[in-house]
Amino acid sequence: MTTPRLPLRSAALAGAALAAAALSAAPLTAGGVDAGTLISNTATATFTTGGHPQSVTSNTVTVRVDELLNVTTVSNDAGPVTINGSAVLAFTVTNTGNGPEAFTLLADPNVGGNAFAASVSGLALDTNGNGTYEPGVDLPLINGGATPVLAADASQVVFVLVSAPTGLANGATSQVRLRAEAVTGTGAPGTLFAGAGHGGGAAVVGTSGASALGNGGLVAQVAAVSLVKSATIADPFGGSRPVPGATVTFSIVASVGGGAAADALVIADAIPAGTTYRPGSLRLDNAPLTDASDGDAGAFIGNSVRVDAGSVPVSATRTVTFAVTID
Amino acid sequence: MFHRPLIACLCASLLAATPLRAQESPVALRGEVHVVRVVDGVETRQPPEQVVPGDKLVFSTHYRNTQAVAVDGFVVTNPLPAQVMLAADGPFEVSVDGGTEFGPLASRTLTENGAVRPATLADVSHVRWTVARLEPGAEGELSYFATVR
Numbered sequence A: 001m002t003t004p005r006l007p008l009r010s011a012a013l014a015g016a017a018l019a020a021a022a023l024s025a026a027p028l029t030a031g032g033v034d035a036g037t038l039i040s041n042t043a044t045a046t047f048t049t050g051g052h053p054q055s056v057t058s059n060t061v062t063v064r065v066d067e068l069l070n071v072t073t074v075s076n077d078a079g080p081v082t083i084n085g086s087a088v089l090a091f092t093v094t095n096t097g098n099g100p101e102a103f104t105l106l107a108d109p110n111v112g113g114n115a116f117a118a119s120v121s122g123l124a125l126d127t128n129g130n131g132t133y134e135p136g137v138d139l140p141l142i143n144g145g146a147t148p149v150l151a152a153d154a155s156q157v158v159f160v161l162v163s164a165p166t167g168l169a170n171g172a173t174s175q176v177r178l179r180a181e182a183v184t185g186t187g188a189p190g191t192l193f194a195g196a197g198h199g200g201g202a203a204v205v206g207t208s209g210a211s212a213l214g215n216g217g218l219v220a221q222v223a224a225v226s227l228v229k230s231a232t233i234a235d236p237f238g239g240s241r242p243v244p245g246a247t248v249t250f251s252i253v254a255s256v257g258g259g260a261a262a263d264a265l266v267i268a269d270a271i272p273a274g275t276t277y278r279p280g281s282l283r284l285d286n287a288p289l290t291d292a293s294d295g296d297a298g299a300f301i302g303n304s305v306r307v308d309a310g311s312v313p314v315s316a317t318r319t320v321t322f323a324v325t326i327d
Numbered sequence B: 001m002f003h004r005p006l007i008a009c010l011c012a013s014l015l016a017a018t019p020l021r022a023q024e025s026p027v028a029l030r031g032e033v034h035v036v037r038v039v040d041g042v043e044t045r046q047p048p049e050q051v052v053p054g055d056k057l058v059f060s061t062h063y064r065n066t067q068a069v070a071v072d073g074f075v076v077t078n079p080l081p082a083q084v085m086l087a088a089d090g091p092f093e094v095s096v097d098g099g100t101e102f103g104p105l106a107s108r109t110l111t112e113n114g115a116v117r118p119a120t121l122a123d124v125s126h127v128r129w130t131v132a133r134l135e136p137g138a139e140g141e142l143s144y145f146a147t148v149r
Helices: A008-022 B006-015 B017-022
Strands: A038-041 A044-049 A052-057 A061-064 A067-069 A071-075 A081-083 A086-095 A103-108 A119-125 A139-141 A155-163 A173-182 A203-205 A211-220 A223-234 A247-258 A262-270 A275-277 A298-301 A304-312 A317-326 B027-039 B042-046 B056-065 B071-079 B084-086 B093-095 B109-112 B115-118 B126-134 B139-148
Touching (some): A052 B027, A061 B027, A081 A086, A086 A103, A086 A173, A086 A211, A262 A317, B126 B139
Antiparallel strands (some): A044 A052, A044 B071, A071 A086, A173 A211, A223 A247, A247 A317, A298 A304, B027 B042, B027 B056, B056 B139, B084 B139
């Protein structure tokens, strides 16, 4: 093998060319050499003087790698999570720095463009690593608490427990933002925390700002119940005029729309003034109900009829009928 | 060679300095490392006080023939620390096999899973410079750039 031989002057010029070429080198990103690692470099020269082979070794220069603070937060949910009362959003927080670091977690339900603001009831850490929230198994954490110390490149699944306000329109959407911040500190990339790094060096804020946020989506899935009331009149003379003594039969049709079943649906109606409830006339889907507050779904109480229709699935209807006599 | 009693050494250095100096290496090597940062668009070399993965380092070896006689076949070999990756090719030969064979990077290949591929900067394990002859007093600097992995 032949060896190119460089005269001294051209070696120096080549050094300048090398510096220019090095500008285009792409820097590495996440992870990298562990914080606290010592990088040591030593050169050795061999040569001859007067035909005698000799060698000499340079001093060793050493660089300590500082801790780079970087983090990512991503939603684990494939799409918006349906919420009907409460919901659980899942995120993964990853230490993309090069040293062990804990991260403060803060969930914020007030994101611009939200149709509604959920309330955050708490956080939980996925302690058994199965990605699914399990009350009593996964470690509860207050909003604003911190992860355990995560090794470089390690991740923590975080659950955000939210509840929805009442009165939501079905299909309304909302975002909940989870922010993870390095406990050591955050700031503009390059911000330095002297002596705060793992292994005795500094901690340096990386390109993430040592802070990362992820958005999780919610979509309201609530029952929409519509009521349609109609009446038919039968007068004592075989006609349909509203005269004293005429019987008015009211029909209330409850239809469940929206995205969820209506639970504990109660249909109630006050008897109109100037009329008297006709005992025993209350029916649910044409099945007779008693007027007493007893085992069946119907009751006549305080001059109102009341029917407990229970859970009514989406797209189903329930029809309540009752009759009054015009005074 | 320094197994003589201490008193003998002292006497030798006082009375016979020249023979002792003859045992020193005729070439002095001095290693340095700096971190390369672009400040206002200008590449500058700074003391390596803060170094994180992705930073670019420049390792330099300054050499000088300190003696009155010429030195021939001057070859400087520098194993790359495992924690860095060569950042740019340069006027040196490289090894991608732990220092056994050297040549220009473009001539180096690796065999992976039975297939031969060209070597890349990331494969380089050593860099080596060769200077044919160092006249007395001749000096220079050899350097390579590396990125912290």
